[in-house]
Amino acid sequence: MSLDYTPPLDDITAVLEQFGLPGIAALADFAHVDAETIPDVLAEAGRFFAETVAPLNVVGDRVGSAHDPETHTVTTPPGFKEAYAQYVEAGWGAVTSSPEYGGGGFPFLVGVVFEEIMSTANLSFGMCPLLSQGATRLLEAHASDDLKAVYMPRMISGEWTGTMCLTEPDAGSDLGVIRTKAEPQADGSYRLSGTKIFITFGEHDLTDQIVHLVLARTPDAPVGTKGISCFVVPKFLVEADGTLGARNDVACLSIEHKMGTNASPTCVLSFGEEGAGATGWLVGELNAGMVAMFTMMNHARIGVAAEGLALAERAWQQARAYAAERLQGRASGTPKGERAPIVEHPDVRRMLLTMESEIQAMRRLIYATAASIDLAEHADDAETRREHEERAALLTPLAKAWSTDTGFEVTSLGVQIHGGMGYVEETGAAQHLRDARIAMIYEGTNGIQAMDLVGRKLGMRGGGVVADHFARIRSDLTAVGDGPLAASRDALAAALAAAEEATAYLAGVTSVDDALAGATPYLHLLSMLTAGHLMLQSAVLAAGTDREAGQQRTTRFFCEQLVPTGTALVPSITAGADALAFV
C-alpha cells in the first residue's frame, strides 16, 4: 500500500506540447513569461505539493475541519495552516494571476496543470486557492480600480483568501430566486443581509482575512437573474492604510458533515446576523452579477474538471502500487503454489488500464479546453480568438461533466482493486471515492452541464461550432493510415457518425424537452468522441519516440474498447421526452 503521490510530469509535458504551450507562451500577452522556466516551475510545484501538501490528505479526512458554534470559528486539520503559509511564502498562489498585481501571469494552460497537481495532492486543501483564484479573476474583470487596489495584491499572494457566495437554501441550480438583500448606503456602500449555504472555506483559520463575493438583490431589482448584483464583503473592513479594521457582520453558523472533502469547511454564512447588515461594495454594474459570475465560470469549471482527473490519478497511483505488491492466486500457466501479484491477473489489468487510459483521456480533454481558453483571451488575431472562444464554450461542459463522472468511476475501480481492504478506511482508497463524488455536483451539476451543452452550445453560430468540431475530427481521422491505429480510427469514425446523427436529431426537435431528455447521454457521446480524438492525436504525435508503444496501448484501449459504449448511446439520445414520461 502506498499513499505517496508522484506528479505525472512525463504525460503532462507531452500533453502541454500537444496543445501548443510553446506557441501560447510566445503570445504578446505572455511576453513577461520566460517560457523556458515553465518545466522547472511545474517540477518545483510538483515537489512542493507532493512533499508538503499530499501527506496532509489523510489527516484532513480523519480529523476534518471543526466549527465552534460559540465563536463561529473554524479550525482546519493539523498541519493545514503551516502548509498554507508555506504555499503563500513560495508564491504558488500567484502563478496564473495578473502580473499587474503581483501575479506570475502564466497561461491558464499552466494554471490547470497546477490545479491538477494541487488537487491530486490534496483536494480539500486545493479548494481554498481554487475559490480564491476564481474570486480574484472576477474582481480583475469587473471591480473598480479602487477595489482592485485594495483586494487583488493580497488575494493573489494568498495572504487573503476569497469565496464565492451564490447558493441559498432555496436557490441552488436556480440562482434567479436568491433572496439576499443589499441596501444602498449614503456613502456608496451596501448593507447585505441573508443566508448563503455551501460556501467553501467560508470561514477558516488559514488567514486572517476572507474576502466574500456575494450575489444579492438591491431593492426594486428586476425579478430573476437580471436583478442580481455582485458585492465584495470582507470578513474585516479594510482601513485606508490597508490594515484590517472592524469585524464585518458576517458569521459562519455551521459547517456541513459531508461524505468527503472533510478538511474543506462547507459553511453556512449569515450576513447581517448581528444587526443592520454586512458592509459590502458593488462589483461591476448594478444587476450584472450573473455576467460577472460568467467571467470565472469557464475557468472554474475546468478547475473542477481537473479535480475529477486529479482524484482518478491519485486512486490509480495507489491501486497500481497495491496491485504490484498484493499476492493472491496464481497467474495462468504458472505452477501450483507459485503466487502472483494481482497485477498479473487479466481482470486486474483491465481495471488498471481502464483507469490509466481514462486518466489520459480526461487530461487531454481538460488541457485542450484550457489551451482554447488561453487562445480565446490572448491570441494575436481576432479570428483565432473567436474560434477558440467557441471551442472553449463547446468543450467546457464536456470537460466538467465527463471528467467528474469518469473520475468518480476511476476512484471506484481503485477501491475494487484493493478488494476488502478497499472498503476499510485505513487503506485510503475509499477517501478518493468519497472526495471525488462532490465534483459531479458543484460548479453546476453534471445535468446542468448537459443542459448547457444542448441548450446553449449546440446552437452557437447556427450549429456551425459543433459542425467545425466534427470536421476537424474527420480530417484527422482521414489522415490515419492502416497501421496499428486503424482500429482506433474506425472506432472513432463510428462514434463521429453517431454524434452527427444525434446532433442532427437534437437540431431538429420541436420540443425543448425532447432535446433535454437526451442531453446527458449526448454529452457522454461527445466527450468520448472528443477525448478519443485527442488520444488518437497523442498516439500519432508519439510515433517514433520512446513514448510510442505506451501511448498506443492506452489510445487503442480507450478508442477500441471504451468509445463504442459512447457510440451506443444514440438510441438513448434520440428517444425523446415521452419515453421518460410518467404513466
Place this chain on the structure above:
Amino acid sequence: MSLDYTPPLDDITAVLEQFGLPGIAALADFAHVDAETIPDVLAEAGRFFAETVAPLNVVGDRVGSAHDPETHTVTTPPGFKEAYAQYVEAGWGAVTSSPEYGGGGFPFLVGVVFEEIMSTANLSFGMCPLLSQGATRLLEAHASDDLKAVYMPRMISGEWTGTMCLTEPDAGSDLGVIRTKAEPQADGSYRLSGTKIFITFGEHDLTDQIVHLVLARTPDAPVGTKGISCFVVPKFLVEADGTLGARNDVACLSIEHKMGTNASPTCVLSFGEEGAGATGWLVGELNAGMVAMFTMMNHARIGVAAEGLALAERAWQQARAYAAERLQGRASGTPKGERAPIVEHPDVRRMLLTMESEIQAMRRLIYATAASIDLAEHADDAETRREHEERAALLTPLAKAWSTDTGFEVTSLGVQIHGGMGYVEETGAAQHLRDARIAMIYEGTNGIQAMDLVGRKLGMRGGGVVADHFARIRSDLTAVGDGPLAASRDALAAALAAAEEATAYLAGVTSVDDALAGATPYLHLLSMLTAGHLMLQSAVLAAGTDREAGQQRTTRFFCEQLVPTGTALVPSITAGADALAFV
C-alpha cells in the same frame, strides 16, 4: 426529504408470479407450506422491517458498532439489540429454514424477497441474519446429526447467530493458502488456532451465543483448497443439557473502520488467543471444507445480489420523494416565476427512470435465479432439477456481480438527484452509496464472479447450458410481434447476437488469459441481455392488466436505452489479453 421505506409489494408479487412461485410452492417438498399465506407473510414482514428495523438505519450509520479492546466485546448501535429480539420473537429468522428444526420451510424464492426487504430496511442489521442463515444451511447439509441437534434449532430461531470465518490477512480471494490450524484431540474435537479477518458480526451483543464456522487445516493436510476442512467453533461451549458452558478461546481483537455498513461489526477474530486453541468440531468430511462452503455459496451470492437491489430500491424511494418536493428552475413551457419540482426536468426523470428500470431488471434477474435454485433442489423430476441446477449455476455470477455493480450506480444517481444536499450526510442519500459499495467486493469480488462465469460456467455441458439459455431467449423474442415492444425485441435481438458472437470467441480462445481478459465485459453483456429478456417477459405478461403501461415504460427504457451499451461491449470482450499487456 423522506427516509421512509415502503416495501414494493406490487412489483414483488408480479415477479413471484412471473417466476412460478405457485408452482414451486405446490411441489411435494413444500407440502407443509400453505401457499396462500405467502402474500400475508410477506406483507407482515414488510411491515415489521419498515416499522422496526428501517428507522435504525441512520443511527446505525452515525453511531456504528463499537469495540472495547479491554474486554474484546462489541456493542451494537442503540436500538439494534431490541429490534433483533423482536425479530427473533416474531420468528422471522426461520422463514426458509428446515421445518425439521423449527423452520418455516418456505421456498428460497420467498426467502430472497425476505432478504431484499430486510436489506432495504437496514443492510447492516440484515447482514447478521444473512450470515446466520448461510451457516445454518451449511450445517444442515454437512454436519452430523449430533451437531445439528445442538446448533440448528437455536440458530434457526435466531437465538444464536452464526458466522462464516474464511478470510485471513494473506488469503482473501485465494482460500487455498489459509493457515489457521486445527489439531485433532483424543475426544474427537479439534483445537483451532489462527487469525481470521473480515468476519461479519464475528462479535456482538445481540445474542449470548455466536457459532463460528471456520475453515482450517489439519496437520499434514494436502496443500491448497483440497486440504481445507470446516469446523464449528462456538463462542461458548455447549453443555450436555444445552446450556452455555465455558467461554471458548476465540477473541475479537478489533473491528474495521469502514466506508459504510457501520453498524455491522467487521471483526478480526483470533482463535487460540489465550492458549492451546479454540475447541471446535469437524463439519462434514475431513479436507472437504471447500465443498461444504459451496453448499451455501449460490444462496449467499444471491443474498448479496439482493443487497445491491435493496440499496438501489432504498436510494430510489428517497430520491423519488425528494424530486417530487424540491422546487428548482421551471419546467419548459411554463411562465417565468412558476417554479417546478425537479421531477419535471427531463434529465431528472432520466435519472429516476434509470434507477427504476434497473431496479426492476435486478429484481427479475435475482428472483429468476432463486426460482431456479428452488427447482434445482426440489423439482419432482430429475430432468427439471438438472436443468435448473445448470441455469442457477449460470445465472448466479450474473446476479451477484451485475446487481451489485448496478446497485452501486443507482445509489450514486440517488445522490446526484439530491444535488449538493446529496453530499451532506444528514440527507441520508450518501449512506446508501457508502453501504452499497461493499457488495461488489464480498462473497467473491465481481472480478471473481466474471472468472467463475468464463472459467467454469461457460464450459458446462460443453457449452450447452449457455446455448440453451440463448435458445430460450431467441424463442421468446420470436414470439413478440410488431407492437409497442418491437423496439425492445430488436434491441434484445442485437444483444443476443452480440452475446453469441462473444461466446463463440471465448469458446475458441487457446489462451486462458484471453478469455479472462474479456470476462468482466462479457458478464455485463450477458447480464443485460438476460435481465432485458426478463423485463420483456414482464411486459408481455402485464399486457391487458392495469400494470401494462407502467411495465412497458420501464421495459422499453431498459431494453431500448440501456441494453445497447451492453451490446457495445463485444470489442472489449474479444480484444484478448495482449491489449492489456504492459509495454
